[in-house]
Amino acid sequence: MCSLMNSPTQTSAWTRLATLSEDLQDEDFRISHLFDESANRFERFSLAHDSLLLDYSKNFLTDESLATLIDLARECHLPAAIEAMFGGEKINRSEDRAVLHVALRDPDTPKQEVLDTLARMETLVEAINSGEWKGYSGKRIANVVNIGIGGSDLGPALVSDALSAFSSGSVDVHFVSNVDPVHLRNTLSSLNPETTLFIIASKSFTTLETHQNGKAARQWLLNSAQNEEAIARHFIAVTTNESAATEFGILGDKLLPLWDWVGGRYSLWSAIGLPIALAIGMDNFRALLAGAHAMDRHFQEADLEENMPVLMALVSVFYNGFFDCHSTAVVPYSQQLNRLPAYLQQLCMESLGKAVDIQGRQVATNSGEVIWGTPGTNGQHSYFQLLHQGTQFVPVDFIAFANAATVGDEEQHRHLLANCFAQSLALMNGHTVAHEPHKHVPGNRPSNTLLIEALNPYNLGSLIALYEHKVFVQSVIWNINAFDQWGVQLGKLLSGRLFDALSGEAPTQDFDASTRGLIDLARKWNGRK
Numbered sequence: 349m350c351s352l353m354n355s356p357t358q359t360s361a362w363t364r365l366a367t368l369s370e371d372l373q374d375e376d377f378r379i380s381h382l383f384d385e386s387a388n389r390f391e392r393f394s395l396a397h398d399s400l401l402l403d404y405s406k407n408f409l410t411d412e413s414l415a416t417l418i419d420l421a422r423e424c425h426l427p428a429a430i431e432a433m434f435g436g437e438k439i440n441r442s443e444d445r446a447v448l449h450v451a452l453r454d455p456d457t458p459k460q461e462v463l464d465t466l467a468r469m470e471t472l473v474e475a476i477n478s479g480e481w482k483g484y485s486g487k488r489i490a491n492v493v494n495i496g497i498g499g500s501d502l503g504p505a506l507v508s509d510a511l512s513a514f515s516s517g518s519v520d521v522h523f524v525s526n527v528d529p530v531h532l533r534n535t536l537s538s539l540n541p542e543t544t545l546f547i548i549a550s551k552s553f554t555t556l557e558t559h560q561n562g563k564a565a566r567q568w569l570l571n572s573a574q575n576e577e578a579i580a581r582h583f584i585a586v587t588t589n590e591s592a593a594t595e596f597g598i599l600g601d602k603l604l605p606l607w608d609w610v611g612g613r614y615s616l617w618s619a620i621g622l623p624i625a626l627a628i629g630m631d632n633f634r635a636l637l638a639g640a641h642a643m644d645r646h647f648q649e650a651d652l653e654e655n656m657p658v659l660m661a662l663v664s665v666f667y668n669g670f671f672d673c674h675s676t677a678v679v680p681y682s683q684q685l686n687r688l689p690a691y692l693q694q695l696c697m698e699s700l701g702k703a704v705d706i707q708g709r710q711v712a713t714n715s716g717e718v719i720w721g722t723p724g725t726n727g728q729h730s731y732f733q734l735l736h737q738g739t740q741f742v743p744v745d746f747i748a749f750a751n752a753a754t755v756g757d758e759e760q761h762r763h764l765l766a767n768c769f770a771q772s773l774a775l776m777n778g779h780t781v782a783h784e785p786h787k788h789v790p791g792n793r794p795s796n797t798l799l800i801e802a803l804n805p806y807n808l809g810s811l812i813a814l815y816e817h818k819v820f821v822q823s824v825i826w827n828i829n830a831f832d833q834w835g836v837q838l839g840k841l842l843s844g845r846l847f848d849a850l851s852g853e854a855p856t857q858d859f860d861a862s863t864r865g866l867i868d869l870a871r872k873w874n875g876r877k
């Protein structure tokens with residue numbers, strides 16, 4: 349790993365990339381000219397794996413810059429880092445943990461507990477979806493509410509939403525994450541406690557939001573059931589913290605395990621994925637795992653030059669290092685992938701938002717860009733103006749499915765696809781109108797396109813695993829730990845002190861004048877002063 353050295357900036361590849369990037373940013377250089385110079389650029393700068401094609405040809409990449417980026421990966425010992433992760437080494441050093449989410453989707457997993465848990469999930473899904481599982485009044489479960497946040501929410505919510513066409517039709521799945529009481533209240537407003545099952549999803553079982561919402565959900569149920577015994581029929585927990593879940597009243601076969609070698613934002617493949625399995629059935633959940641596993645195999649086995657996550661990561665490292673890139677837009681041309689950007693924000697920004705390297709030194713290059721986006725075509729009518737004519741350098745990942753989800757929708761879907769391809773074309777080529785500078789579209793703006801044959805569990809599993817591994821490669825090159833999130837802890841700690849101050853149970857004089865002023869005004873408007 350780069351940790352054996354000081355920083356990627358000390359490699360010889362980095363020095364060469366600095367020179368090459370200057371040439372690529374010369375005002376006469378055009379990405380479109382690369383296509384004029386090479387008739388088979390698309391073939392040479394695209395890569396297929398299963399039913400997923402990555403077209404990375406519309407980038408500031410020449411044969412030389414690409415080869416140098418591959419050299420950078422080698423100088424940073426990427427192959428050894430990949431083996432270390434798959435081999436279960438404790439690469440999350442600040443928490444002394446292995447990182448083995450890949451073992452969750454490996455049919456030959458060395459972890460028997462993974463297979464046991466999948467079998468337990470299957471039993472639960474069968475019982476709930478068949479109606480054999482009854483609520484406290486003897487009615488079958490109609491609605492499942494997942495209470496969790498961050499990795500215990502975003503992945504399952506993304507996948508359940510994206511694959512709604514694969515719904516088993518047995519239960520409706522809902523997601524509550526925000527400590528804002530409105531989230532739970534609005535969700536429960538149309539639900540019947542007799543037919544509602546809650547999943548408390550929390551790796552730690554100490555997360556404030558989940559704790560508060562879990563308590564409120566428990567009370568909502570008890571208000572109706574008037575009997576503590578109802579808890580066992582209406583709550584399931586997924587956690588590493590068995591004792592806290594037991595204290596809540598969830599135990600036995602209602603308590604599914606999680607392990608410290610699964611990071612929260614990498615956990616949708618574990619029992620944290622139970623709401624997905626309930627929504628789409630266990631066979632489809634297994635297909636999701638199979639798609640992710642296929643991407644794992646590709647990542648572990650393909651040469652760096654033909655390795656999809658590696659190529660995506662290297663392009664991003666290039667732009668962050670040399671093109672003044674601070675953000676990447678991810679634009680799925682798919683309403684079903686509405687939640688993908690939010691999911692990727694946690695995956696990428698919680699993993700890569702670090703300013704010190706593994707040895708605790710300041711990183712020497714830009715690392716961890718801002719990830720943002722919304723589905724196309726909607727984005728075209730809001731922020732695309734900035735992408736086309738603004739001053740920022742924002743590479744775009746376009747994601748599209750070749751086929752419509754529903755028979756009969758082919759023509760409208762073709763409009764969707766046409767718009768997707770039109771945007772990457774316009775970003776690259778631009779448009780010049782003589783004497784009308786306001787109409788000038790500069791072009792020369794890079795993008796990747798991920799074209800996928802169809803949206804199904806297998807392909808979605810591959811897509812998500814692709815981004816997971818892309819993030820890992822970036823972290824290896826930047827020599828940072830992608831698997832901790834110490835920055836998040838500070839806010840959690842402070843919110844407890846602020847809560848006490850707002851409640852009038854702790855003095856405010858230790859806070860700065862701004863925080864004190866806000867507390868005082870909120871208390872006044874609360875009628876507490």
Ligand code: F6P
Nearest residue numbers: 498499500550551552555612836
């Ligand atoms: O936001 C910080 C974080 O620790 C995430 O990494 C995690 O996914 C989320 O909180 C929820 O944590 P838990 O599953 O322990 O409730």
